[in-house]
Amino acid sequence: MSLLTLSEWLERTEWSIALHESAYAYAIVESIHVWALCLFVGFAAMLDLRLLGLSFRRVPVSELASRLLPWTRVGFAVMVVSGVLLFYAIPVRSYHSVFFRLKLVLLVLAGLNVWLFHSGIYRRVARWDLDVPPPRRVRIAGALSLLLWATIIFSGRMIAYNWFDCGRTQSDLMIFLAECGSFVDPYAVP
Amino acid sequence: MSLLPFFEWCENTAIGEAIRNSLWLFPVIEAFHLLALALIGGAVLLVNMRLLGLVMGERPVSELARDAHPWFVGGLLVMLASGVPLFLSESIKCYYSVAFWVKMSSLLTVLVFTFTVYRRVTLADEDRIGAVRGKLVAIVSLALWSAVGWGGRWIGFS
Numbered sequence: 195m196s197l198l199t200l201s202e203w204l205e206r207t208e209w210s211i212a213l214h215e216s217a218y219a220y221a222i223v224e225s226i227h228v229w230a231l232c233l234f235v236g237f238a239a240m241l242d243l244r245l246l247g248l249s250f251r252r253v254p255v256s257e258l259a260s261r262l263l264p265w266t267r268v269g270f271a272v273m274v275v276s277g278v279l280l281f282y283a284i285p286v287r288s289y290h291s292v293f294f295r296l297k298l299v300l301l302v303l304a305g306l307n308v309w310l311f312h313s314g315i316y317r318r319v320a321r322w323d324l325d326v327p328p329p330r331r332v333r334i335a336g337a338l339s340l341l342l343w344a345t346i347i348f349s350g351r352m353i354a355y356n357w358f359d360c361g362r363t364q365s366d367l368m369i370f371l372a373e374c375g376s377f378v379d380p381y382a383v384p
Numbered sequence: 385m386s387l388l389p390f391f392e393w394c395e396n397t398a399i400g401e402a403i404r405n406s407l408w409l410f411p412v413i414e415a416f417h418l419l420a421l422a423l424i425g426g427a428v429l430l431v432n433m434r435l436l437g438l439v440m441g442e443r444p445v446s447e448l449a450r451d452a453h454p455w456f457v458g459g460l461l462v463m464l465a466s467g468v469p470l471f472l473s474e475s476i477k478c479y480y481s482v483a484f485w486v487k488m489s490s491l492l493t494v495l496v497f498t499f500t501v502y503r504r505v506t507l508a509d510e511d512r513i514g515a516v517r518g519k520l521v522a523i524v525s526l527a528l529w530s531a532v533g534w535g536g537r538w539i540g541f542s
Binding site: 251257 | 407408411414418421422424448451452538541
C-alpha cells in the first residue's frame with residue numbers, strides 16, 4: 195500500500211469525515227496543537243538560547259536540559275497526537291501539500307540535530323557545563339535547532355493556504371513536488 | 385459612543401489595504417506572530433511552572449524571572465508588531481468577532497497584571513511572598529494567557 199492509497203483510505207473513514215465536517219472538533223484540535231507549541235518549542239527555545247550563551251547563564255546546561263526536557267517530551271507528545279489528528283482530518287490534501295512535505299523533511303532534520311547533539315558533544319557536558327559562551331559546536335547545535343523549529347512552524351502555518359494545491363493551475367516544478375499527477379480531488383462531485 | 389468608526393478607519397489604512405491586496409503578506413505576518421508566540425509561551429510557562437513547583441525547583445523564582453524577562457519582552461514586541469498589521473487588514477471583521485474582544489480584554493488584563501503583581505511577586509524574596517500566593521499568581525497568569533491564545537486562534541475560525 196502506498197502512502198497515497200493509505201491517505202485515500204483514511205479520507206473515507208468515518209472518523210476522518212467526522213473530524214473534517216465537525217463545526218468545532220478541527221478548530222479545537224488545532225488550538226491544542228498551537229497551545230502545545232508554546233510548551234514544546236517554547237521550552238526548546240529556552241534551552242537553545244542557553245546553548246547559544248544568551249540566557250540562563252548561571253544555570254549549568256545539564257541542569258537546564260534535565261529539568262526542561264521531560265516537559266518538552268510531554269509537549270512533543272501532544273504535538274504529535276494533535277498533529278496526526280489534523281492530518282487525519284484532511285489526509286489527501288495534506289499528502290499533496292508541498293508545505294506539509296517540507297515540514298516533514300525539516301522535522302527529520304531537527305530530530306537528526308537533537309540526536310547528533312545528545313550522542314556527541316553533550317556526552318562531555320561536564321567539561322563545558324557552565325561555559326559562557328559554550329563551545330562552538332554547542333552554539334551551532336542551538337542555532338540550528340532554533341532555525342529548524344522556526345521554519346517548521348512557518349511551513350506548518352502555510353499548510354492552511356492553498357496557493358500550491360493540486361486542484362489549481364501549477365508550474366511543472368510544483369506538480370512534480372506535490373505529485374499532482376496522481377491527485378484525485380476527494381471532494382469532487384462525481 | 386460606538387467604536388465602529390475607529391475600526392472602519394483602521395480597515396482603510398494603507399497597511400491594512402496592502403495586506404488585503406497581497407496573497408502572501410497575511411500568512412507571512414501570521415507566521416511571525418506564531419514564532420513570537422512560541423518565545424513568549426516558553427518564557428511565561430517556565431516562570432509560571434516554576435511558581436507552581438513543576439520545574440527547576442532548585443533555582444530561585446527571581447533568577448529565572450530575571451533571565452526570562454528580556455525574551456518575554458522581545459517576544460511581546462514582535463507579537464505587537466505583527467498583530468497590529470494583522471488587525472488592520474481585517475478590523476471590521478474583528479469588531480464583530482466575540483473572540484477578538486475576549487482576546488483583547490484578556491490581553492489588556494494580563495499585561496497590567498504581568499507588569500504589576502506578577503513582576504513584583506516573581507522578583508521578590510520567596511520566603512516573604514509564600515508558596516500559596518506564588519501559585520495563585522501563576523494560575524491567574526496562565527488562565528489569562530490561555531484566554532488570549534484561544535481567543536486569538538478563534539478569530540481565524542470565525
